[in-house]
Amino acid sequence: SYELTQPPSMSVSPGQTASITCSGYKLGDKYVCWYQQKPGQSPVLVIYQDVKRPPGIPERFSGSNSGKTATLTISGTQAMDEADYYCQAWDRSTAVFGGGTTLSVL
Amino acid sequence: EVQLLESGGGLVQPGGSLRLSCAASGFNFRTYAVNWVRQAPGKGLEWVSGFSDGGVTTHYAESVEGRFTISRDTSNNTVYLQMNSLRAEDTAIYYCAKDVLRGSQSAFDIWGQGTKVTVSS
Numbered sequence: 001s002y003e004l005t006q007p008p009s010m011s012v013s014p015g016q017t018a019s020i021t022c023s024g025y026k027l028g029d030k031y032v033c034w035y036q037q038k039p040g041q042s043p044v045l046v047i048y049q050d051v052k053r054p055p056g057i058p059e060r061f062s063g064s065n066s067g068k069t070a071t072l073t074i075s076g077t078q079a080m081d082e083a084d085y086y087c088q089a090w091d092r093s094t095a096v097f098g099g100g101t102t103l104s105v106l
Numbered sequence: 107e108v109q110l111l112e113s114g115g116g117l118v119q120p121g122g123s124l125r126l127s128c129a130a131s132g133f134n135f136r137t138y139a140v141n142w143v144r145q146a147p148g149k150g151l152e153w154v155s156g157f158s159d160g161g162v163t164t165h166y167a168e169s170v171e172g173r174f175t176i177s178r179d180t181s182n183n184t185v186y187l188q189m190n191s192l193r194a195e196d197t198a199i200y201y202c203a204k205d206v207l208r209g210s211q212s213a214f215d216i217w218g219q220g221t222k223v224t225v226s227s
Contacts, residue, residue, distance in 0.1 A: 093165045
């Protein structure tokens with residue numbers, strides 16, 4: 001079965017740029033989306049189709065996808081961005097999630 | 107307002123059954139697919155089931171294939187997840203989530219608040 005791999009955790013200082021990676025076989029051939037989830041809350045879509053932001057998502061969130069790696073970039077990270085982030089792609093009509101990355105803003 | 111509201115969760119013994127419901131409002135239910143995603147305690151997200159081809163074709167994760175059945179009632183804008191032969195590892199919060207794009211498997215832009223399922227004796 002298809003797998004997506006994310007680093008379990010990372011930290012960033014306020015105001016700096018956070019880059020969260022997601023890797024998978026020929027991932028660049030698929031569309032990738034990203035979700036943010038804060039404790040006790042439902043996930044929120046922050047990026048879809050590799051680079052698109054849903055309405056209401058701040059411009060500091062951006063995405064890219066090429067080769068075997070997709071990246072979620074948060075520019076000028078704020079304390080409110082501290083959360084779990086999940087990548088997701090489709091493989092043969094099944095949705096696959098990465099294991100999630102806990103982002104700490106320290 | 108676009109909204110999804112899950113119900114039907116609870117405590118069930120191993121081997122038992124449960125039916126979850128997801129009531130949709132604020133969007134064309136026939137146009138956008140709704141999926142089920144679960145999250146075990148302290149774990150990540152796991153896709154469970156969904157539709158494609160405008161709701162004609164159903165798909166399942168390997169972990170639930172043959173035990174769970176997704177269906178929908180367009181007359182009352184509700185998606186169901188019938189869960190049979192439940193196991194301890196099915197314990198999770200179950201979310202329903204709507205596709206952001208019409209008629210295709212894309213990304214999930216609207217999520218319900220989740221309903222908790224506990225499988226334990």
